[in-house]
Amino acid sequence: MDNSKMGSGDKLLLAALHLIAEKGYNGVTTLEIATAAGLSEKTLFRHFGTKQKLLEAAFDRYHYAEEMKKLFAEKLVWDLEKDLLLVSTTYHEIMNRNRKMIQISLKEDEGQLPGFRARTQKHPQQLLEILTNYFIEMSHKGKIVTSNPELQAFSFIMMHFGAFMNDLDQHKSYPGIGLTPFVQESIQLFARALRP
Amino acid sequence: MDNSKMGSGDKLLLAALHLIAEKGYNGVTTLEIATAAGLSEKTLFRHFGTKQKLLEAAFDRYHYAEEMKKLFAEKLVWDLEKDLLLVSTTYHEIMNRNRKMIQISLKEDEGQLPGFRARTQKHPQQLLEILTNYFIEMSHKGKIVTSNPELQAFSFIMMHFGAFMNDLDQHKSYPGIGLTPFVQESIQLFARALRP
């Protein structure tokens, strides 16, 4: 979080990201963003031309787009509890890295951010495929019983998506429940539900 | 949805609700709202004075604040699958009734809507209590095994919260997965995980 040695462009992008995630695109002025970045408004426009292009640049710069598939192909060990832990933690890691992006795409409607939503939805979709196939494979190996692997994978993801959304921003509906014990519980639940 | 015989005030409130939920408070103009309601901008201001007060009035008018507790006290039959179905469907019903409200409180930051968020969070908190106590009671009756009832209740709710959020608006990350089969699956999962 040391801004001092960052380039002006990056300072502006970060400030824009934070402020827009917090107050929405229309809720922040270019002056606010520039001031938060410790720069003049003029510099903002010299770098990015328009407010729109600033947002787009921030998105391009700070959206983590690594492929999840490779990440799992090598790490799965075909032990249900270990693998579900890997999936959960990886999921929350990626979602947290993209936290600001997700906040923004939640607040703004599609018109203003072309292709924005498509990109924030890439990971969840990948994850569903991976987890579904994992359940099928585990079923073949006789390590779990599964009637509808896709729905079960979906349920698992929705659980963590819900928990992530609940954590997002300040508006926590359920204070006092930490993420780590929840992850543990979710895994135990599925382990028990799927045991042969 | 027949606007023709509604009073002007209600027409404006509904239009405001829809538009603000869609485009955010700062993304809609008072002229847009009035036009959508089939009325003049002047009428809007004559009724509500300011744009802020319009939003507040819309919130007061269309936020469903029934108590969940009574709703369940009478209906629970102490059969896990039946009761979980009741809980799920009731949850989705209430969330869907408050859909627009939830969309708005997601888009706007707390500063603009005092006490807004507190009210949208009332239901979820009530539900957690109810479900936790239900699990404890069911455990006493020997009908389920439960190690950590609050975390399990939380997990169940997060699952449905996630599914609801995923359904919200247009930005469905997982098309092709219906809500009803998901509800069924979620119940079966918990039934299997909690069976003695």
Place this chain on the structure above:
DNA sequence: TATAAATGTCAGTGACTACTGACATTTTGT
């Protein structure tokens, strides 16, 4: 039909805001 209440029209005001140009100042690389 007479009267009052609700709504419309229209022109306008003041505040805000994205964005620009001209010019001065600072920072950086060599």
Place this chain on the structure above:
DNA sequence: ACAAAATGTCAGTAGTCACTGACATTTATA
């Protein structure tokens, strides 16, 4: 130390938007 690049200052423009006042028109009601 020098030139070039980056940044700041400041005044200003054009557009938008919440909100108002004066007056006309419609609608409801008795």
